[in-house]
Amino acid sequence: MGMSVVEKILARASGLPAVAAGDVVEPKVDLAMSHENAALVINQFQEVFQGTGQAPTVWDPSRIAIIFDHRVPAESPKTATNHKKIRQFVAANGITKFHDVRGDVGGICHQILPEYGYVRPGFVVAGTDSHTTSHGALGAFSFGVGATEMASAWALGIAVNIEVPATIKVVVSGTFPPMVGPKDLILHLIGLLTAQGANFKVLEFHGETIRQMSTSGRIAICNMSVEAGATSGIVPGDGETVRYLREEAGVTDAIDCVTPDPDATYVRTVEINVSALVPQIACPHMVDNVKPIDQVLGIPVQQIVIGSCTNGRLDDLAAAADILRGKKVAEGTRMLVFPASSKIFAQALDKGYIHDFMRAGAVVMNSGCGPCLGVHEGALGDHEVALSTTNRNFKGRMGNPTGEVYLCSPVVAAASAITGVITDPRKG
Amino acid sequence: MPKVILALENDISTDDIYPGRFMATVLPTETPQFAFFDRTDFNASLKAKAFPPGSVIVGGENFGCGSSREQACSTLKGYDLAVVARSISRIFLQNSINLGLQVVICPGIEATEGDDLEITADQVRNHSTGKVYDQVKLPAARKGIMDAGGLIAYTRARLLARG
Numbered sequence: 001m002g003m004s005v006v007e008k009i010l011a012r013a014s015g016l017p018a019v020a021a022g023d024v025v026e027p028k029v030d031l032a033m034s035h036e037n038a039a040l041v042i043n044q045f046q047e048v049f050q051g052t053g054q055a056p057t058v059w060d061p062s063r064i065a066i067i068f069d070h071r072v073p074a075e076s077p078k079t080a081t082n083h084k085k086i087r088q089f090v091a092a093n094g095i096t097k098f099h100d101v102r103g104d105v106g107g108i109c110h111q112i113l114p115e116y117g118y119v120r121p122g123f124v125v126a127g128t129d130s131h132t133t134s135h136g137a138l139g140a141f142s143f144g145v146g147a148t149e150m151a152s153a154w155a156l157g158i159a160v161n162i163e164v165p166a167t168i169k170v171v172v173s174g175t176f177p178p179m180v181g182p183k184d185l186i187l188h189l190i191g192l193l194t195a196q197g198a199n200f201k202v203l204e205f206h207g208e209t210i211r212q213m214s215t216s217g218r219i220a221i222c223n224m225s226v227e228a229g230a231t232s233g234i235v236p237g238d239g240e241t242v243r244y245l246r247e248e249a250g251v252t253d254a255i256d257c258v259t260p261d262p263d264a265t266y267v268r269t270v271e272i273n274v275s276a277l278v279p280q281i282a283c284p285h286m287v288d289n290v291k292p293i294d295q296v297l298g299i300p301v302q303q304i305v306i307g308s309c310t311n312g313r314l315d316d317l318a319a320a321a322d323i324l325r326g327k328k329v330a331e332g333t334r335m336l337v338f339p340a341s342s343k344i345f346a347q348a349l350d351k352g353y354i355h356d357f358m359r360a361g362a363v364v365m366n367s368g369c370g371p372c373l374g375v376h377e378g379a380l381g382d383h384e385v386a387l388s389t390t391n392r393n394f395k396g397r398m399g400n401p402t403g404e405v406y407l408c409s410p411v412v413a414a415a416s417a418i419t420g421v422i423t424d425p426r427k428g
Numbered sequence: 429m430p431k432v433i434l435a436l437e438n439d440i441s442t443d444d445i446y447p448g449r450f451m452a453t454v455l456p457t458e459t460p461q462f463a464f465f466d467r468t469d470f471n472a473s474l475k476a477k478a479f480p481p482g483s484v485i486v487g488g489e490n491f492g493c494g495s496s497r498e499q500a501c502s503t504l505k506g507y508d509l510a511v512v513a514r515s516i517s518r519i520f521l522q523n524s525i526n527l528g529l530q531v532v533i534c535p536g537i538e539a540t541e542g543d544d545l546e547i548t549a550d551q552v553r554n555h556s557t558g559k560v561y562d563q564v565k566l567p568a569a570r571k572g573i574m575d576a577g578g579l580i581a582y583t584r585a586r587l588l589a590r591g
Contacts, residue, residue, distance in 0.1 A: 024569040040454035040498060048583045071452065078452040130496040130519060146498035146523035147454075152583040156590075160583070161569040195439055196490035200518050229493065231518060286439055373448035373495075394441040394494060399449055401466040 002261025004167040005236045006202045009141040009258055013124045021166035021265070026158045030140075031118055033065045033127035035109050037147055039082040041128060042089050044151035058093050059157035065097035065118055066090060067109035072101045072368040075376035107341025107367040110134040110223060110309035114215065115341055117249035121237030122258040126153055131309055131391065133226045137218035138245070139237030139257055141202075144226065165202045165231045168193075169266040172207035174275035179425040181319075182217035183311060183389065183409035185209075186224040187280035189272065191290030199229030201267065204260065209274055210235055215244040216313040223310050224391050227287040236260060279424060282407035285395040293412065296422050301406075303386040303398075304329070304417040307338025307365075308372050311389035311410050314347050320414035321353035323425060329361035330420030336378050337362050338370040362417070374399030387422060389413050429544040429555060430482045430510065434470055438488035442500040442520065451497060456527070459499045460506030474507055484547075486539045487513030492520025498527065505529040512537055512545065512552055525570045526579035533564040 003011065003018060011019045013027030034041050049056040058064060066086060074080035083101070090098045099105055099112050106112075110131055113119050121139030125132060128150045135142035145153070152160055172185065189203075203225045210218070218235045225233025235241075237257030245251040279293040306312070306320050317339060329335045337357050339345035345367055348354050357364050371378030372390040380386055380403030388398075393405035406422065415425035450462040464470050473479065485504070491513035492500060501523040504511065510530040514537055524531040534552045539545060543556035552561045566574075576582035 024567075037451070037454065037497070043455060044580060047580050048587065050584075052584060052587055054587065076452060082452060082454070128496055130494065132496075144496040144519050146496055146501070146519060146526060148498060148526045148579045149522065152579055155583055155587055160579070160586070161572060163567055163569055195493055196515060196517065199490070199515065229490065229517060373451070374443070375449050375451065392441075392443070392494065394443040396443050396447050396466055401447075 001265060002263035004202070004264040004266065005139070005204055005234055005258055005260045006141045006167060006232065007164055007264070008260065009122055009124060010164050012122065019164045021164050023164045024161055025164060026160055027124045027162070028158055029063065029126050029153050030123035031063055031065060031125045032150060032153050033067070033109055033113060033125065033129070033132060034150060035067050035129060036070045036079065036082055037128050038066050038086045038089070040147040041150045041154065042085065044148045045154050048151055048155050058154045061094040062096060064095050064154065065113060066095060067099040067112045068101050068106070069108045070369045070373065071375050072106065072366065103342050103366070105342060107343065108309045108312065108369060110219070111313065111340035111344065114138055114219065114244070115249060115343060117245055117251040120245070120255060121241055122256055124159070126150065126159055130226045131223050133230060133233045134219050134223040134309060136222040136225070136232045136234035137215055139235060139241050141232055141234065143232045165200055166267040167202045167204050168198055169269045170203050170205050171269065171271045172205065172209040172274060173271070174209055174273040176274050177277065179411050180274070180277050180279055181409060182213060182220045184277055184280040185272065185274055186221040187282050187290050187407065188277060189270070190224065190228045190282070190288050191280070192270065193228040195227065195286055195288040196229040198225065201230055203228065203230045203233045205233065205235045211238060214315065215240060216315050219313070220310050227391060279409060279412050279426070281412070281422065282393055284393055284404040284406065287391070287393060287407065293422070293424050296406065297424060299406070299422045300385060300420060301333055301387045301416055301422060302384040303378060303380060304333060304335040304413050305338070305371060305378065305386060305388035305390060306335070306410055306413050307340065307370060308390040309340060310391045312338055312340030312344065314344050316389065316410040317344070317348045317353045318351065320410040321356040323411060323414035324360040324362070324417065325356045327360055327418045329417045333417060333420040335362035335417045336370065337364045339367050341367050371398050373397070387413055387416050429546060430484050432486050432539045432541050432543045432545055433479045433483045435486045435539055435541050436488060439490045439493055440487050441494040442492060442497050443494055445492065445500040446497060446503050448495070451499065454499065456502035456506065459503040463503040463507065479507065481508035482510060484510045484512055484545050486537060487511060489515045491516045493517040498523045501527045501529045510547065512547065525566070525573055528578040533566070534561045535564060536561045
C-alpha cells in the first residue's frame with residue numbers, strides 16, 4: 001500500500017521500510033526549534049538528567065534552533081532574565097542556530113527557519129510552538145510540541161512514542177481573483193473543516209493552485225493548518241521549494257524532495273476551487289468562525305495589525321503598501337506593522353514600503369510576534385476591535401478579554417486601515 | 429466523590445486556561461496562580477484552595493486548542509485537577525500526559541457544576557444524574573509515559589537504559 005508524504009518521512013526517519021497511520025514510531029529529529037519558552041525547556045531538560053550521574057548534554061547542538069521572537073525586546077525584567085538564561089545555555093552547549101534580539105539576523109522563528117535554510121524537504125521538525133506547522137511549506141513533517149517533549153528530544157534526539165497521523169488530502173484548483181490569496185484559502189478551509197476537523201491529522205496540499213503558489217503563500221497556509229487542529233500541514237517539495245532554498249535561503253547542498261505514492265491512503269479528500277473565492281474573515285472568538293467579507297463590512301476597527309509569522313513577508317508588505325501608498329490611516333484607527341524578520345524589514349525599507357506605511361500614519365515595529373499573543377506592543381483597550389493578519393482570534397488573544405479580533409489578509413487589513421471600518425479591497 | 433467545579437463550552441483555548449501575557453512565568457511551581465486568570469471568580473477560588481485535589485473541569489469539544497504552551501497543563505496540575513472533555517486538542521492532550529495531568533476523553537459527557545463524577549478505568553459515572561459515559565481510550569503509545577509517571581521520568585529511564 002502506498003504512503004502519504006508524512007508516512008514516507010516518518011518511515012525514513014524511523015528506519016522502517018514502511019509505516020501506516022496509527023503505527024507508533026520514534027523518528028529521529030532533524031531540527032528542534034524553540035523560542036523564549038526554551039527557558040522552560042532548559043528547566044525540564046536539566047530535570048531529566050537529575051540522579052542519572054550524567055551531565056546534561058544535548059544530543060546534537062547543530063540540530064537545535066533557538067529564536068527570540070515572542071517578547072522582543074524584552075517587555076519585563078522577567079523576560080529579560082529568561083533571555084539571559086537562554087543565552088548562557090546556548091553558549092555553554094555550542095548551539096549555533098541561535099537568533100538573538102538583533103536588527104540584522106533577528107526575526108520570527110517561523111520566518112527565520114526557512115530564510116536561513118534550516119528546514120529541508122523530508123525533515124522531521126519539532127518546535128515548541130503550535131505554528132511549527134509552518135515548515136510543512138518546505139515539504140517537512142513539522143509539528144508543535146510542549147516544553148517537556150522538547151527536553152526529551154534534546155536528550156534523546158528522537159520524538160518518543162508518536163503515532164503516525166492519518167492524512168487529509170486537500171486539492172486546490174483555479175486561479176485566485178484579484179485581492180484574494182492564500183490567506184483567504186486557508187481561512188475558507190478552516191471554516192469548512194472546523195477548528196478540530198483535522199485534530200491528530202495532517203493536511204497534505206495538492207493541486208495546480210498550490211504548485212503555482214510561492215513559498216511565502218505556502219507558509220501562510222501551513223502556518224494556519226493548526227487552526228483546524230492539524231498536527232502538520234505539508235506541501236510536498238517541488239521546483240518552487242528547490243528554487244526558494246537555492247535562491248532565497250542560499251542552500252547549496254543536495255535537496256531531496258519527498259512526494260507521496262500515487263496509491264497513498266487518505267482518510268478524506270477535500271477539493272477547493274479558488275476562482276470564485278472572495279476575501280474571508282475569521283470572526284471573534286474562533287478561527288473557524290469564517291465569513292465572506294460582505295457579511296462583516298462596515299464594522300469599526302480601532303487597531304489594524306499587519307505582520308506576524310502568517311503574513312509578515314515581503315509579498316504581504318508589498319500588497320499592503322500598494323494600497324496605502326499616498327493614503328492615510330483613518331482617524332481613530334491605529335495601524336501596526338510587524339515585518340516577519342529583520343531581513344524582510346530591510347528589504348521593505350529598500351523597496352520603499354516602510355516609508356509608504358509611515359507616511360500613511362502606520363507605526364512600523366521591530367520584527368517579532370508583537371501583539372498577536374497579547375504580551376506587549378499593541379494590547380487592545382476594553383471592548384476595542386482589531387483587524388489583523390495574524391492567526392488567532394481567541395478571547396483575550398490580544399491581551400484583553402473584552403477585546404475582539406477579526407482575522408484577514410494583508411490587502412483587507414490595508415484597505416480597512418484607510419476607512420477605519422472593515423472594507424472590501426476589491427471596491428477600494 | 430470528586431465534584432465538577434467548572435463546566436465549559438466547546439473550543440476552550442489555552443489562552444483561556446493560561447493567558448499569553450503570563451507566559452514569561454514558566455516554572456510549574458509558579459504557574460498555578462494564573463489558571464483561568466480572566467475567569468476572575470474561578471481563579472480566586474482556586475487560589476483560596478476551595479477545591480479538593482481530584483476536582484474535575486468538564487469541557488466540550490476541542491478542549492485545550494491553540495498554543496503549545498505547557499503552562500496550560502502545569503497550571504491545572506498544580507491544583508491536582510482532572511479534565512474530562514468530549515474531545516481534546518492534540519498538543520494539550522500530549523502535554524497533559526507528559527506532565528501527569530489526568531485527562532479523560534469522554535465524547536458523551538454531560539455534567540454541570542456541582543455534579544459528583546466518578547472516573548473509572550474506562551467510564552465516567554455522573555452520580556448526580558445517574559448516567560454513565562464511555563471513555564475513549566488514550567493511545568496505547570502513551571501508556572509507557574503515563575506508567576513512568578510522566579515524560580521526564582520516562583526520558584530519564586531511556587537515558588539510563590542507553591548507558
